[in-house]
Amino acid sequence: MTHYPLIAPRPPKLSEHLDALRRVEQSGIYSNNGPEVRGFEADVTERLFGGAGASLAVANATLGLMIAIREAATPRFAPGALALMPALTFAATAQAAEWAGLTPLIADIDPETWSIDPDIEERLLALHGRRIAVVVPYATFGNAIDLDRYAWLQRRYEVGVVIDAASSLGTIDAAGKGFGADAPFATVFSMHATKTFAVAEGGLVHSGDTGLIDRLRAMINFGFQGQRSATLPGLNAKLPEVLAVMARAKLEEIEAVCAGRAAVEAAYRDALGDRFMLQTPLGTRRAIQFMPVLLPEALAGKRAAIVDTLAAEGVGCGQYFSPHLGEQPWFRDTALIEPTPVSDAVAGRMLSLPVTDAMTADDARRIAATLARACDAQAGTAPTAAYPTAPAIASLLVIGGGPAGTALLDAATKRGLLPDLAASGLVMVERDTMLGGGRLGRYGINSDSTAETFLSAIKDNVHPELADLIDHPAARDVARYSGALGVPLTVAGPLIRAMGERLGSLVERHGGTLLTGHEAIEARQTGDGLWNVRLRRLADGAEIEQRARHIAIATGGHQPLDRLAQQQVAGAPLVASAGDRLIQSDEVLGVDGYARIADLLGGKRDPRVVVIGGSTSAIATIALLLKSSPAIPWGPQAITLLHRRALRPFYPTPEAAHEEGFTDFGPDDICPVSGFVYRLAGFRLEARELVLRMMRVDGRTPEPRVRFHRIAGDDAEARGHLAEADLVIAAMGYRPRVLPLSDANGDPIDLAAHHDAAMVDKHCRIVGADGQPIANAFGIGLAAGFVPWGPMGGEKSFVGQANGLWQWQNDVGLMIVDQVLGQSARAVA
Known part of the structure; x- marks a missing residue:
């Protein structure tokens, strides 16, 4: 019986490179960016990245991620800063972010590419704003994800970007270039013995930005720039000269290795594609480490039995990455985890089939047939998706x-x-x-x-x-x-x-x-x-x-929209008064709401907005319009609040209200249990401060860009404000x-x-x-x-x-x- 191990490390044999080892001994340099390391960096830049940018060899990819993440996060580095990453990746991605001083923000993946879902990615960037210091997408299983899009995200959100490309050294993108070439940020590769670019241990950081590589080079040498005095955050992450010898040898054979593995992947896809769900490939060639495949949903519960059957047939099998990041105990306690239904489903059905340097296309077809038989054997006993047991x-x-x-x-x-x-x-x-x-x-x-x-x-x-x-x-x-x-x-x-x-x-x-x-x-x-x-x-x-x-x-x-059709404001139907200038406050208060308002008012030299309502959501809407950025050029009294009821501020005691000169309350306005003034009706916190300013309580100066107008019946002045407004926001509470x-x-x-x-x-x-x-x-x-x-x-x-x-x-x-x-x-x- 032929045995197919999941991973068969094949780094270069040092015994075949004695001349290079003697060269190291004769130089007397064993680390500290010696000639072998510099030679490898120059060679790999020329041969895999078309001579674009620069490369930095590091002791391992995790250290490379740590320094690259820390450097990219610098403009937004602060307590509580976040590193956005997908759930379906190796633990090293999140660990590196944590060691760099950031909190991982773990998000769901796209169901076809198994990389981070781009829509979720942009929603979270808008949601968390500057709290996200760096985005760390994973080039899942050697896929050539769209780096041009990440360059756009970097510019659009002014956020750091680091690509975790652990399995991608040797991958070719859709343009026929080495993955990572010309990118304005760091792309981090692994040279671990188990990877396609197998050395023994080591990593590579590449960027089209040579200045970035210079900074990272200083950071892997304790943060020293020039003299032995730290000017940057740093650690020791230098690649030893002996490992650089092995890396130079591996570079000589990587094209043949990747070509052979690509043929194995193609055979797998041909044999498995009609029956199993496979990852959508990106790029023209992947430096594939193993073949990921999803079991049919009905067989997810039988994965362990299928793995045992494959092992008995001599086929090694893994489950990368199951459990995914969001399911691992450490990250559940230390990271922020978004809902991950796609990652849950993909990780729960994932199998990793062998791809080694020694395999052929025929080997891939035999393994595919073995997997099919193992699944057939379990099909009759596979559980169907059932409801959780609930009480009658x-x-x-x-x-x-x-x-x-x-x-x-x-x-x-x-x-x-x-x-x-x-x-x-x-x-x-x-x-x-x-x-x-x-x-x-x-x-x-x-x-x-x-x-x-x-x-x-x-x-x-x-x-x-x-x-x-x-x-x-x-x-x-x-x-x-x-x-x-x-x-x-x-x-x-x-x-x-x-x-x-x-x-x-x-x-x-x-x-x-x-x-x-x-x-x-x-x-x-x-x-x-x-x-x-x-x-x-x-x-x-x-x-x-x-x-x-x-x-x-x-x-x-x-x-509800139907409420607007029946709403009367200042003696006239609101829909008739505002027309297509009318939106509801819920649309404004969402994380992307301000951007929509900015678009609607774009080009207006003196924009005018009317907010209707006396609720917290109405005041919150005004506060959002005033403080968000980039700022809209509001003029004096550009934002008008139309409200029917008197606006009441909360006070902890009647005495506190009197001390500020606020006396517009009586015994029925004081909570008999707490003693609070306007405990339920009063505005609190940020909304309270704006209301107090507009009421000039205790000598406060009104916000010059805002005016409050209390509607009184058939109110011509209020109707005039509505007629002049470029935008009318209805903040009339929720049903x-x-x-x-x-x-x-x-x-x-x-x-x-x-x-x-x-x-x-x-x-x-x-x-x-x-x-x-x-x-x-x-x-x-x-x-x-x-x-x-x-x-x-x-x-x-x-x-x-x-x-x-x-x-x-x-x-x-x-x-x-x-x-x-x-x-x-x-x-x-």
């Missing part, structure tokens, strides 16, 4: 696992009730691949909750898994805003996701069920007092019905996303939320249009319309809806938990 009747089915849904779980932890809630038959339904996602982290504004509020959810939590998050990078990022006017939601979002992931693990450990990647379509009452909830799995559209004693809708809010509910006869239930009323009552119960609560149905979250009462506090004068993460994570969430567990206990009794 859930005690509570929570629809939505974003900030509000996870806040309910966090509230349960505050009284040690999460284990009981989970064990009673809790089912969480979430469209995303993990709990804690939602849209909160995709807004480009600051929170109206403090950093301390976000951290209170985990600090000293009874569950160590949550308490330990206080040292997670996401929590440290939030903590940096302690005492500030809120937290950027792009910073708060990763902490909510990290909490959601751990809360989900706690739910499952204590007997609850997570149905991530699912959506609820509708819920119908049954004759026996239960709910039948129809669920759809997003991956394949499969549907089930889940019965539940209670449901909780935590699906957030939105700004809840309400799941369709029907009664036991299948007839739709008319809800109060359908008529612009609050979705829930004082007990968080969903309310019908008749004002009566719907049995065993709860709501929580943005736009639910809950108003605190009794021991929860709040001023008597408050009108409207109260939305607050702290409330959801405490009294509001516990109100639902207590009702569910109380009824469950009575049912058991």
